[in-house]
Amino acid sequence: MPQTKSVKRTTRTESSTYLNEAIAIWFRDMRSEFRTRYALNAILMFAVTTLIAVSFAIGSFRIDESERPFLYAVLLWIILTFSALSGLSRSFVKEEEAGTIDVLKLSARPQAVFLGKLLFNLSLLGALGVVIVPTFILLMAYQINFPVFFTTMIITGCLGLGAGTTIIAAMIARASGRGALFSVLSLPLLLPLMITCIKGCERAAIGYDSAGWPEVKIAVAYVIIMITMSLFLFSLVWEE
């Protein structure tokens, strides 16, 4: 027997805020990710492999002590940035490849989609940071004299990384050769942030007077600019 049922039609009330929509999209992405672990596996595998390779090749004693703060900061941000580039494009590419992007376009407002995907990418970056940063510190015997400044730098840096890569991921989702395009477009956009974060982490390790925390301020400004610009531009990227 068909299970059809006549439903009495009423005028439905629709009331959603951008935040509700964004959280729904973030929650759905997280739920899918927990079931497939595609992006998380890609990011963590890349990060862990690179970290192990670096720690074996360089270790904690092959670099002169005076050069450690700078070189360790460089290595840490190279690992974080390239690990992020290996998986963060999936947030939009997956929608395009699975054919779910049109239904999402018809259901959610563009800005809410951007915010939801940004939250998802930030969650992945959070997981990456929690695993990689302490492991890096342990394996490389990374001495940090200003831990609070260092932690704030890592957090703001990851926020910037997430903001920068999310809008690029949206832009390349429909292109062919997405992987290469994602890296090529992301690097110029992320370079100012990377340089700032490397400088900040170096200062935190050495223990310079970090009064005013200039690198953190630059990173926060970067995050605000990227998110604001992305919210304005995303509609143009999202719609045909």
Added chain:
Amino acid sequence: MFTLRVSDIGKHYGETLLFRNISFELHKGDVLAITGWNGAGKSTLLRILAGLVRPSAGAVEMFFNGKPVEKESRRRFIGMVAPAFSLYDELTGLENMEFFATVRGLSDGGDHCLDTLHRVGLSDHAGKTCRDYSSGMKQRLKLAQALLHEPPLLLLDEPGSNLDSRGITIVEEIIAEQRTLGVTVIASNEKREADYADRVFNLSE
């Protein structure tokens, strides 16, 4: 009261002309079938009506209770099913529906999701992951997703594809019920589906 007005719509990709000068106006209760050869642009026309593709010329206007519907608000007035659409394979049928209900801000999401799944004959499979659905069940779920917010404009691109006779009956019921709510536009080459409509627009002529 819902009205869809299409004025001199045209679409070309590069120098390839798909169609041009298409105009029609539909009011609540109307069902229009769009037919034509493969590649005539039936699906593209539906995507233009949904706002997923920009027309090369002309305009699509919608009016609800006599007032024009802004482009940004149109998604609330449109439900669409198309072969190219997919839902989230790693979620269950109910989770898919709950996601769309939340995103659309439906006030009584949970119960309404189950009601809608029941309407398309999927209530017994609500907890099953969509990856395990047959193609016919996926088509039913797409129909449920399109009906969830009871849109005044229902766009059905080959709605009967992959459906068994029970599914076809459900599509017939949906189209009949939509007459009391708004407008239906069907794109299909199936004579049976075109027969649901009051008017037929052949893109190949």
